[in-house]
Amino acid sequence: MRTDLLTAPVDGLDEALAAVDAFDRTLVAGLLRPRPDQAEGLFALADAVAASPLAARVAEAADKAAAGSAGEDHFAALAAARAALLGAAHDAIAARADEITGRTPAEAPAPAGPAEQAPNLLAAARSWLCDLARTGWQGLDHDVVSGSAQIVSAMLPDTGLRRLAALLDGFAAELAASCPGTALDRTPLRRWADLWTRGMILALPGAVPGPGAVTLTGRLLPLGTDLHEHATAAQAQIHAVFEPADGSPPRLVRASVSVPKPDTVLGAGVWQLLRPHMSLLAAAAEGLSMDLTDMPATTDGDLVWQDEHARPGEPVDPFATARVVLPTAQDPAPAPLDRHPAALARPVFLEGYAAEQDPDTDEITFTLSGQRLPVDTDRLPVAGPLTPDAVTRSTACVGLLRWDDGTFRLQPLAVESTVRKKTVALHAGAWAGGTTDKAGAKAEKAATDAVAVLRERAGRLLRK
Template identity: 70%
Template sequence: MSDWENSSTARVVPPARPRKLAKVPFVELADGRLQGVVSSGSDIERVYVSSVAAGTYAFACSTNNNRPCGGARGSFCNHIRALVTEAVLQYGADRVARYLRIEPTGAEPDAVALTAAMTGTRPPQADGKSAAAPVFSRFLRHLAYLELPAVTAPLPELQWFPPTRATDAPQAPRSGHGTAAGERADLLTAPVEGLGEVLAAVEAFDRTLVAGLLRPRPEQVDDLAELARAVSGSPLAARVAEAAGKAAAGAASEDHFVTLAAARTALFGAVHDALTVGVDEVTGRRREERTTEAPAARPTVNLLAAARTWLSDLARTGWRGIDHELAGGAAPIVSAMLPDPGLRRLATLLDGFAAELAASCPGSALARIPARRWGDLWSRALLLTMPGAADRPAVTAATGRLLPLGLDLHEHATAAQAQVHAVFEPADGTAPRLVRASVSVPKPDTVVAAGVWQLLRPHLSLLTALGEGRAMDLDAMPLTDEGDLIWDDARARAGEPADALATARVVLPAATALPTAPLDRHPARIAEPVFLEGYDSGQEDDTLTFTVAGHALPVDTDRIPTASPLTPEAVAASRACVGLLRWDGGGFRLQPLAVETTVRRKAVALHAGAWAGGTTDKVGVRAEKAATDAVTVLRERAGRLLRK
């Protein structure tokens, strides 16, 4: 498999592009159609539901109460033309053309060319009444994301959904001497005993999910046996052997699929542990032991069972067999789960996973498949359907000073999470600890860039403190054994100025790391704060690298939020960096959180999350205004349509 196919965080679906929403508040590529909602030009209370079918270009347009559009008689009306225009703005002409199976003339197609190519075939008119109801229902679901509350408990699975940038980091060579965390950088490239065998077993199982397990072929039987052999010396051995045998016979039950997912997760847990030992050696960091948790209240089983059935159907069908009907089967389950905070973790994962599958339909036409990524999402979701798997861990009260290091943003089309990495100095004088504070919100897919900050900002005062470069004083803030602060603004107040780079230089080396929950032991979850300086920057195969103690460390500038003063160019020209050490696709990478660089002969610090709490930066202010307009339109529509 290629590096992309073996990546847990491979970018599968490009993010929606920002656009104005007043004319077309909702557009999507779904159910084999380009479809959406278009505002009436004459009546603010009226909207039109418009659609164009892929391949045939059969079109339909009517009001949401099924009155036909007078302009859609024999050809596309202005509403459909506006829909195509906005779809091109949101998704790009290439993606729209590929989805609708259009072959436009010209090297660079645009909305006009796509419309001309479709109308030139004299497409038939579809039944607008049958199409309007489901599309309008999806629009209401789209708006309902704005009505759901934020949560400050972490959603670990959003680590699989980093933000995506379209900019490649340019080469800007620098040279220096030494690094705070790089004296043992050779350990990051040293071979890990048994790693190849474990990854081969995971890859073998992932191949079985590509074709599906309804009628396994001989090579799939061999791949299932390889997974069983990989865990033959563990307590899972007997159950996995039984599950692999049933799957090889095409008779696997839901429980058997759960067992196979557990085996795959256990293998990655072993990889996580081995890699974490190496990271701790590189950083010289001590890691605390995990304590026993008390069981918490468990959610109702019905929705979990429904999700487990859908995931089992995916395994039987395989990625090559996915279609819009199968991918869409998760929607009612997700809608029922999202309002329940106890089910938000699984709901958010299913929503992002199903959206990727829907955008990739039909699976039979895919040139390549993100086998490891979808295997990760499938197995994690399946384990989360087990009652108690997502129980909140035990917490203690944390009182002391919180020193932010930087912000890590995770997002997919309908969810976003800001996670602030920080050093916590307990008031009792014990050793400082590495901690995280998170806030996540559901969102419509058209809320992007600075709009995400606007949704997150009201729920986490730490974002403002981060932007202002301040510490925060905590009073009995709940802290889990894994180092996650369950944020409560009432238990925090802004403290003295605290520079993140100074914190990284002085306090970070003495901080201890907290353990990882069993289910979260996966290499993609490794996000270890480190501080580097005096590195040489360069370029290898279009990837920015920092050469640390003679070893080139790839830098993942794609994970920098788009609404941020930190850019790939600034990272390339930097001389000091606070970042997260991550592992994916067979190697370590550095995700920049903040850098020290020179702008107009002055040393400045640039932070990935500097605009999260608000900004006076001219570029940031323009981004905020555009985002405000989009959110305002959606909230206005939600107020009119959801509260009638």
Template identity: 70%
Template sequence: VVSAMLPDPGLRRRATLLDGFAAELAASCPGATLERVPVRRWADLWSRALLLTVPGSAGERSDGSVTGRLLPLGVDVQEHATAVQAQVHAVFEPADGGAPRLVRAGVSAPKPDTVVGAGLWQLLRPRMSLLGAVSEGRSMELDAMPVTAEGDLVWDDERARAGEPADPFATARVRLSAATAAPVVPLDRHPVRIAVPVLLEGYAAHSEEGGLAFDLAGRPLAVDTDRMPAAGPLTPEAVAASHACVGLLRWDAGEFLLQPLAVETTVRKKTVAVHAGAWAGGTTDKAGVRAEKAATDAVAVLRERAGRLLRK
């Protein structure tokens, strides 16, 4: 049922939630072995699933279309054992000269639990050309691309083409502060949904209570390195050595956290940018090539086994 729902954009949010919830329940069996039953979390997931069945509540309805230039800022990767999603956060510049907007473009795919790390991109690349542009550091020219009232692009490769080179840090420094965010529908007005693109510079990184934090004007801001995907070259070490960061400001456990999407660091007296989504469209980076090869081998084995089963 879930596999049939995932390809439909109108059912994808419900399918992903249901799939993840079912996987959590299955992994928790037998319940007697659990140290603590996450009653509030499971009740929240089930309530959310029921609310999403109300017509119009899922928020996928297109609210028109946009034409102009899309300037990617970074990629947020979310996954569980049977599904993966990549969400590109970007600044959109309308062709008519209007004010820039914050938008998102997401792509998701079902996956076997053995495909992890860089292998995730092999599942997502064929579904969205934007990932290639992110990897190459390019903008995208959009022509009548559908968009929801919340600023989510309903991606269609036929309505997009690769544009000129666009550095995410240049975009953040020049356009991010002027970009406006779309209003959030009432159902999604929950702190856990906060994910605001920000640019931070001039901070000092230090360890704090076993984690990493940025010192900004004498105030610490915790860095959520656990959210950084293994499917890219961005590491906690690179974040700790950085002097500029594009990330998502989030709220969790009663405090604001920063999820890094890209950082600028100094290597041999030169400024180098490291992006979480650098391998999204493929890479020539040695570490990325090795990870891709290992993932390709795993996918090939799975396809061969699936073919054998179908031939029986």
């Protein structure tokens, strides 16, 4: 690993992000009656894409928005400009990540054809997001935010609309918890502008690519499990090396499973909801490889898991995979829309570092050949044996190299440490398939009880 590059500047990145920040600030007061300083932010965004094919449309949109008369197409053009800048930022950061890991990325595949989606729901989502841009974060109130509830409820049952539904649901919950906007003492400017932009683009007809286009046959060697969750949705994503049966070079893939959930289903309860839908969760937790036969997949490295195309294989230690196979594996090129720094997650293997914890902030850093890499232990799932303490005592780590707020960070997926002269491994996703650990079993029982109560109430009250 070229750790010396972790903190080296990336050319052009600051300028691109400055234009993004300028636009993001315009959303604080909203674009209903913009002030002159907001117009400057809009023009900064338009200037940044002036040499791109978007130039004319974005310049017009910036003019209209600065005059307080932007329509839906104009907001879509502004969202496209912001997404393009962050796409470029992603590409520069990803190229740097490739230099750091020393791996070769795959060629970008031809984009997949668009998925079929209900046009009226997409239109309703765009309309809500336009209202939001006009209102601004300072103008947030319950009336504006609750406009999304019906749209999300109508979208959720259709798994083809799940990307947009899960995004808007999580976004609206944050906005609702932040009402009234006048009382906000700090605003997550980039985050909310990211979510707004992404919502706007996913709600354009034809933006979301269709389902898996290829099938994969070969051996799957899990590296680790990454968990994502907001109050009403959870996703587990397993990073793995895929060794094709035809002898072509190994490559990195992801397998995902997600489910909407009530906000009171937490911790072990999340694993319980996800567990029945992907046999890989338990296999990875038990340290097994899996043999895939004609598993559907996208061209950008995502398996679209179906249990009937997989069977458990030999036990394979993820640390052995990380030490031996990972350096030779190829990273997939992301789908065009997924080119955003927040979606960057490169599997890496580290050892020979010095781990230290800041006594004041509790933040953990690994120092490798004099370079400091911050470790994001806040991401470790609570229902798992891998704790921040275990990370500070570790001697080797499989993790994801991520980037946020100007800095590369490491998200641990598993660590090795030495306990009484023996090497012990702890995995973030170890409880995904269930657990015999005492604390884990207690959490499982509590989660089972919570879901049982909700199912009983639903059975009695829901279909009347």
